[in-house]
Amino acid sequence: xxxxxxxxxxxxxxxxxxxxxxxxxxxxxxxxxxxxxxxxxxxxxxxxxxxxxxxxxxxxxxxxxxxxxxxxxxxxxxxxxxxxxxxxxxxxxxxxxxxxxxxxxxxxxxxxxxxxxxxxxxxxxxxxxxxxxxxxxxxxxxxxxxxxxxxxxxxxxxxxxxxxxxxxxxxxxxxxxxxxxxxxxxxxxxxxxxxxxxxxxxxxxxxxxxxxxxxxxxxxxxxxxxxxxxxxxxxxxxxxxxxxxxxxxxxxxxxxxxxxxxxxxxxxxxxxxxxxxxxxxxxxxxxxxxxxxxxxxxxxxxxxxxxxxxxxxxxxxxxxxxxxxxxxxxxxxxxxxxxxxxxxxxxxxxxxxxxxxxxxxxxxxxxxxxxxxxxxxxxxxxxxxxxxxxxxxxxxxxxxxxxxxxxxxxxxxxxxxxxxxxxxxxxxxxxxxxx
Numbered sequence: 001x002x003x004x005x006x007x008x009x010x011x012x013x014x015x016x017x018x019x020x021x022x023x024x025x026x027x028x029x030x031x032x033x034x035x036x037x038x039x040x041x042x043x044x045x046x047x048x049x050x051x052x053x054x055x056x057x058x059x060x061x062x063x064x065x066x067x068x069x070x071x072x073x074x075x076x077x078x079x080x081x082x083x084x085x086x087x088x089x090x091x092x093x094x095x096x097x098x099x100x101x102x103x104x105x106x107x108x109x110x111x112x113x114x115x116x117x118x119x120x121x122x123x124x125x126x127x128x129x130x131x132x133x134x135x136x137x138x139x140x141x142x143x144x145x146x147x148x149x150x151x152x153x154x155x156x157x158x159x160x161x162x163x164x165x166x167x168x169x170x171x172x173x174x175x176x177x178x179x180x181x182x183x184x185x186x187x188x189x190x191x192x193x194x195x196x197x198x199x200x201x202x203x204x205x206x207x208x209x210x211x212x213x214x215x216x217x218x219x220x221x222x223x224x225x226x227x228x229x230x231x232x233x234x235x236x237x238x239x240x241x242x243x244x245x246x247x248x249x250x251x252x253x254x255x256x257x258x259x260x261x262x263x264x265x266x267x268x269x270x271x272x273x274x275x276x277x278x279x280x281x282x283x284x285x286x287x288x289x290x291x292x293x294x295x296x297x298x299x300x301x302x303x304x305x306x307x308x309x310x311x312x313x314x315x316x317x318x319x320x321x322x323x324x325x326x327x328x329x330x331x332x333x334x335x336x337x338x339x340x341x342x343x344x345x346x347x348x349x350x351x352x353x354x355x356x357x358x359x360x361x362x363x364x365x366x367x368x369x370x371x372x373x374x375x376x377x378x379x380x381x382x383x384x385x386x387x388x389x390x391x392x393x394x395x396x397x398x399x400x401x402x403x404x405x406x407x408x409x410x411x412x413x414x415x416x417x418x419x420x421x422x423x424x425x426x427x428x429x430x431x432x433x434x435x
Contacts, residue, residue: 012047048079056076129161196218251273270291333352345364
């Protein structure tokens with residue numbers, strides 16, 4: 001029976017290094033089981049005596065599995081860091097190999113090296129990119145003029161160079177939409193790109209100036225503990241398969257978060273997003289409004305097409321201007337009284353029977369209550385700025401004189417598909433015709 005990699009490791013004293021090397025090589029070279037190939041390579045590197053450079057180099061350059069190739073590159077960087085052959089290999093990789101993943105791992109290894117030769121290789125490579133690229137014209141000349149600020153200049157050159165490298169790779173290999181500012185990628189849109197994990201995007205962790213990331217219409221099911229750009233302001237993860245909100249702790253500057261059209265059942269783990277201004281959670285499976293206590297800067301909240309039955313948990317959302325709770329199962333308007341700056345409220349397609357709890361909403365201009373079970377109009381005289389009132393598809397039969405006087409002050413009123421009595425219908429027709 002063929003020994004598996006971990007069994008080979010356990011039996012190393014009995015097998016001897018030579019036999020163990022041979023067995024592990026067979027796994028690495030011949031196996032189709034990628035996890036076991038990777039494990040065999042890890043164990044092989046642990047017992048390597050420094051005589052297998054050519055083997056690791058071959059895997060790095062030629063293996064069809066990018067994970068095996070990258071792991072081989074990492075092993076070379078750790079165990080053969082002083083080899084002249086390694087620097088020749090890395091120079092060749094940067095200048096001749098097309099794989100962005102291999103270039104990035106080489107850059108990372110060279111960055112961590114204390115060798116002057118490593119810094120020279122990096123500087124020469126990135127200068128060749130920057131000097132031949134119109135995007136960065138004028139951005140780095142001052143950085144490379146002084147030998148006294150070599151380390152600072154090199155960091156600047158590397159950051160600019162990586163952004164240029166990724167800019168062209170994203171556009172030409174993936175057709176991503178990329179926006180540039182002052183030599184840095186600030187916006188990346190990977191829409192409908194077949195992405196399963198954010199970390200699958202080559203070089204995403206190197207985009208330290210990224211302000212907008214759009215990953216909508218992909219296959220992302222979970223947000224792992226991923227390190228996002230500290231400058232990120234807009235993150236769009238709508239139309240994926242996410243079932244839990246988590247690992248957004250580092251997004252202290254995030255202002256816009258889109259999570260609509262996912263499989264989210266509970267609002268949680270958003271406490272740290274204190275600068276959030278817009279949150280979209282429409283088309284999910286949310287039943288309860290909760291955990292908004294720390295989102296005191298939130299101005300727009302979209303919770304349409306969920307399974308919400310009551311309005312609560314909004315006491316601290318005093319800056320909220322737009323709220324969409326349409327297409328839920330809400331039966332009462334109670335809980336809205338804290339939203340003193342609300343401008344637009346959508347509650348259409350719910351189970352509401354009466355207009356209540358909106359007297360404190362003195363800044364409300366748009367109120368949509370279509371397709372509910374409202375039978376009569378409540379006094380709306382406290383809402384003096386209301387310009388749109390939509391009550392289509394309700395059960396209103398009568399509009400008395402007092403209500404008519406209040407409604408006359410509203411610019412746009414919609415009362416279609418209500419069983420209005422004759423006098424109310426005549427008044428409504430005159431109103432919409434401007435008579």
